[in-house]
Amino acid sequence: MRKVAVSTLTPGMFVERAGEGSFSSPNRVYRWMLTEPEDIAAIAADGYGEVWVDESRSLPDIVNLSPELARSVGVYVQTLGYIRRFMDSVRGGGQVQWPEVGPIVDQVVGDVLAGEKRLKSLAKLRRYDEYTYSHCVNVGVFSVVFGRSMGASPEELTLLCAAGLLHDAGKARIPLEILNKPGKLSDPEMAQMRRHAELGQEVLGLSPEIPEGVVRAASEHHERYDGSGYPLGRRAGQIATISTIISLCDVYDAMTSNRVYQSGRTPHEVLAKMYGWKGKDFHPELVLRFIRCMGIYPEGTVIRLSDGRVAVIRANNPKNLLGPTVAALQLDNGVWRRQEVIDLSVQAGLTIKSVEDSEALGVDGLGFLAEDGS
Numbered sequence: 006m007r008k009v010a011v012s013t014l015t016p017g018m019f020v021e022r023a024g025e026g027s028f029s030s031p032n033r034v035y036r037w038m039l040t041e042p043e044d045i046a047a048i049a050a051d052g053y054g055e056v057w058v059d060e061s062r063s064l065p066d067i068v069n070l071s072p073e074l075a076r077s078v079g080v081y082v083q084t085l086g087y088i089r090r091f092m093d094s095v096r097g098g099g100q101v102q103w104p105e106v107g108p109i110v111d112q113v114v115g116d117v118l119a120g121e122k123r124l125k126s127l128a129k130l131r132r133y134d135e136y137t138y139s140h141c142v143n144v145g146v147f148s149v150v151f152g153r154s155m156g157a158s159p160e161e162l163t164l165l166c167a168a169g170l171l172h173d174a175g176k177a178r179i180p181l182e183i184l185n186k187p188g189k190l191s192d193p194e195m196a197q198m199r200r201h202a203e204l205g206q207e208v209l210g211l212s213p214e215i216p217e218g219v220v221r222a223a224s225e226h227h228e229r230y231d232g233s234g235y236p237l238g239r240r241a242g243q244i245a246t247i248s249t250i251i252s253l254c255d256v257y258d259a260m261t262s263n264r265v266y267q268s269g270r271t272p273h274e275v276l277a278k279m280y281g282w283k284g285k286d287f288h289p290e291l292v293l294r295f296i297r298c299m300g301i302y303p304e305g306t307v308i309r310l311s312d313g314r315v316a317v318i319r320a321n322n323p324k325n326l327l328g329p330t331v332a333a334l335q336l337d338n339g340v341w342r343r344q345e346v347i348d349l350s351v352q353a354g355l356t357i358k359s360v361e362d363s364e365a366l367g368v369d370g371l372g373f374l375a376e377d378g379s
């Protein structure tokens with residue numbers, strides 16, 4: 006946590022709180038990521054000159070990034086800001102304005118097509134805002150990445166992205182005390198929370214120009230392959246493919262997330278669990294494709310090699326998921342630096358020993374990705 010002058014705040018920073026706990030400067034918890042200049046103006050209008058910024062939940066500072074990664078950070082920030090605005094508007098009785106969704110979707114799809122690793126890694130490596138909002142952005146990003154890996158057309162990618170961004174629109178109709186409850190939900194609360202699937206269909210159905218596939222994904226993303234899901238208990242052939250894709254991205258992001266009552270599992274653990282649910286929760290072929298697309302060890306994951314060195318996955322090898330290219334690191338005066346790049350698929354005797362906790366080690370996996378644009 007770092008104290009920052011309000012005059013130097015920029016979109017992408019996660020503001021935790023402000024104030025000194027005194028009469029003239031009372032404490033105030035913000036706990037949100039700045040997405041537009043107006044957010045900064047609002048903090049200044051509250052009368053604070055300095056705030057505490059949580060760097061572990063902020064997007065990387067674009068000053069130190071390549072132009073490509075800086076652009077992806079900008080796309081993420083704008084998309085998050087859009088999700089927050091539409092959820093607030095629906096909560097206040099408004100409806101989703103389809104013409105506003107288009108430019109956001111185009112930006113996300115365009116950025117993934119220009120180099121999917123960047124936005125995908127941003128979505129994977131940290132949690133930037135209230136779960137509900139960043140989850141929607143992440144599912145939007147993953148659905149484009151996954152769709153692309155299956156050869157979806159540009160029109161299909163647009164549809165998938167919109168479905169991912171809007172899949173939890175019904176949560177805007179769930180009381181905030183249930184939505185943001187810091188702990189496990191009781192049975193009646195859970196029953197109410199589950200209504201977000203039907204409510205999503207209702208909310209999106211108010212805007213006739215929203216494509217049917219997007220509405221179906223909102224209503225069906227908790228249905229499961231064997232009929233054990235909700236709200237209708239539909240099974241395999243009755244669930245639209247778009248809903249199945251969104252459900253894979255949804256479960257993956259939800260399970261890897263740090264929540265108040267759950268610390269996120271590693272992507273590796275989650276993919277292994279999802280594999281175990283094939284034929285039960287998920288279409289067997291689709292879950293395999295999903296794992297292949299996300300990579301057993303997703304890019305940016307911090308790992309330990311069998312020779313004891315810490316390394317970061319730079320690029321997956323589709324032909325050999327256990328043999329990605331990694332950047333081996335060394336600690337140099339408290340700063341992690343790249344020592345060498347190793348292709349594990351051709352390096353006999355060197356293997357991945359374990360997945361490490363990047364935060365505990367202080368390694369920013371994103372900084373060591375290959376910048377080859379794919």
Ligand SMILES: [Fe+2]
Binds near residue numbers: 172173201226227255
């Ligand atoms: Fe959901």
